[in-house]
Ligand code: APR
């Protein structure tokens with residue numbers, strides 16, 4: 001089997017890359033370790049920057065986002081028992097983000113890929129990127145008990161944090177990492193969101209909380225928990241009680257509770273691998289970097305990597321120029337580090353850290369006060385929240 005670009009991973013990065021390349025007439029094949037159903041069962045954040053929405057349109061798959069995505073003009077910060085709106089739209093000269101679940105975005109991309117007749121090999125085991133330092137890279141993998149080979153011009157490693165792409169260049173990567181001393185307990189429920197037009201970020205003595213949504217009938221809520229907690233420790237009732245205790249009185253009284261349809265605890269991590277290119281192997285999305293979920297930058301960063309990578313390949317095939325390919329890593333890393341900074345900052349500002357002493361706590365409170373009372377400070381939050389320019 002042969003293709004122009006072999007893509008490892010059918011998450012948002014791999015699927016979006018495949019669609020953008022296809023639009024430009026570049027053949028690609030995706031190898032995915034899991035089944036399609038499994039990929040669609042993963043629950044992740046759902047706030048899209050305009051850059052990501054635009055890319056979905058460019059890939060020809062923006063229709064449902066346009067129809068069902070819910071624009072958010074503001075966010076709300078809750079601290080000291082009070083709510084403070086931040087007018088993101090006004091502070092950024094008219095920009096918004098769009099609430100649209102990552103699962104739905106993945107579904108749109110999968111459907112479009114199937115309709116385009118592009119090859120996706122699900123349940124491909126033991127994928128191995130080989131010979132990517134030379135001119136003729138290839139992937140070896142096992143499918144239905146047989147070893148198979150996919151020859152290509154380039155390999156795109158879109159296989160997430162635990163994928164084989166970064167692992168296969170382990171000795172050549174510098175890793176930067178920060179692990180946070182807490183996790184997020186998340187609950188998805190088929191109840192109307194308490195705040196359908198603005199994500200609520202709460203900082204309370206009991207820890208961080210977040211009120212988000214997937215649609216007008218599906219909510220997503222989170223509370224900060226110690227990493228030692230297990231999901232079994234948290235009945236639905238305990239979760240709703242705890243969430244209410246971390247919000248202001250008005251929001252707490254308006255939360256509509258219901259049975260959880262998904263409940264899980266996720267650790268928080270900041271991580272960057274440098275560089276992102278190794279000969280003809282490229283890392284994109286979670287394969288190259290992780291942000292803590294605060295601020296919802298993960299998917300948006302993945303989308304911009306993919307934009308840069310697709311332009312680099314398009315330039316290569318159209319003009320035989322390797323300028324985009326050569327500049328890929330540095331171009332991505334510039335934007336990645338800014339989003340890393342923002343996600344780390346918002347995480348630090350909004351959570352209670354077990355080792356923070358009195359002084360640190362007071363400084364955090366002062367920063368929150370400053371943020372909501374200074375136009376410069378809230379403007380900085382807003383411009384990062386909607387996404388820095390490409
Ligand atoms: N071989 C084939 N496929 C693999 C392998 C492997 N060895 N390892 C992992 N994969 C697949 C995973 O099963 C998954 O479907 O690669 C895909 C990677 O998808 P994601 O983890 O969703 O990563 P990415 O596409 O970069 O999406 C980034 O997802 O985690 C969020 O916050 C993140 O929203 C961001 C987005």
Ligand code: PHB
Pocket residue numbers: 044045046047199210212213220293294295296
């Ligand atoms: C989510 O909807 O899951 C979400 C929203 C905003 C965030 C993080 C997660 O900052």
